Amino acid sequence: MMNRLGDLLREAASVVVFTGAGMSTESGLPDFRSQKGLWQGKDPMRLASTQAMLHHRDDFITFYRTRVEGLLACKPHRGHEILAGLEESGRICGIITQNVDGFHQRAGSKKVAQLHGTLETVHCSTCAKVYPSSRYLEQGGTACACGGFLRPSVVLFGESLPYQEVEQAQQWTDQADLFIVLGSSLAVSPANWFPQRAKEGGAKLVIVNHDPTPLDDWADLLIHGERIGEVLARIHE
Template identity: 40%
Template sequence: MVGNIVQAELEMVKALLSGDRRVVVLTGAGVSAESGVPTFRGRDGLWKHYRAEDLARPDAFAAHPELVWEFYNWRRRLVADCRPNPAHRALAAMERQIRNFLLITQNVDGLHVRAGSRKMVEMHGSLWQVRCTVCTHAREDFSELPELPDCPVCGHLLRPGVVWFGEPLTPGVLKLAIEQIGKADVFLSVGTSNMVQPAASFYQLAKDHGAVTVEINAEPTPNTGFMDFALHGPAGEILPELAAGLAE
């Protein structure tokens, strides 16, 4: 038993993952919270008296780029000291064990990549990506950035390579996610409150196309009652249990 999860439920979900099934996993902030990454909800919701939602916006960056970059440089330093946890590593293991597998993450911390995940989509970009506000220059950058980094190509200001509130997803990302969810046999929602669109509606899309839906979260969410299975407890305990024994 993991927490309050009955072993029989875990075994039923594990059975769903075996064989030649198509599996899509959606992850949210709860997965990385177990590595010490703030969720920016509840007690972790403020930085220097600012809400993350008030800084992660294109209008905030236009008005106060130095403040927004200070916030993101702080986040980069924080995440650099964090390590992938057993949930990240279990998902990387599932990818190796399940032929038709896709991980869709709402997280921007890069911990899934560091854990070894490759068949994945970073819906909201990455803290480790930077791109120019004027030209097409973009790159991955793990270095300590200056207060207002400039583009090496055109000299204009760089911005974090993340999707801010009020911005559309990177072209093609949502299309790929919807296509793969529509083909899934099993859909896992892990560590997400299912409050932010479009990801909040992914479970319904999966159900509409006949997938078995599974929620793995520390506590119930607004979608719990609509899921076929709901496993509540630390993802870092539940996911390794599910990954254990799947054929390589």
């Protein structure tokens, strides 16, 4: 399978990579839907939605403070660095990510469409001033200088995906002749629409994920149960 993936990479003229939570778990961050995921035993709408921000603010703040603490304690892994190197060498034309940790950029990738925003910053709901997310951990750190409420710069349940990021992701997807999914359950719409669009447009589809996904039958190559960093390291040797 690794040889096949290496061959597909060498043969492709336009490679797009799509990453999900499984890419970040190898850095130590939790995913969302596994038995140990962030949503296990919890109601996402009470923690990470526009309604939570308005009506359950204490729960909202506690949840995102915990996530910021986790983010600051982790860093990109070798897989992120390999993708950045492939982009620098012209092998990857863009990365579409569901992740909000900013690890692709920290590893050196520049062409990244962040479909769900970023947890690296918070911004004021009133004046839109942006602060590093570490401010959330300070005493009184959820208040802007103007008095407005600081919220994470992520897409909450009940909000639309950022238009410019979606437009960029669509452009890359339509150009792709190889679309590689790394660590996504492909269970969340509309993000899971991109690999479908790529396949319908004639691209070969590779899915690397710990567990099966709803789009496995669409894939030209499936790799299950392997660590993403190790898969990328082996084809990079």
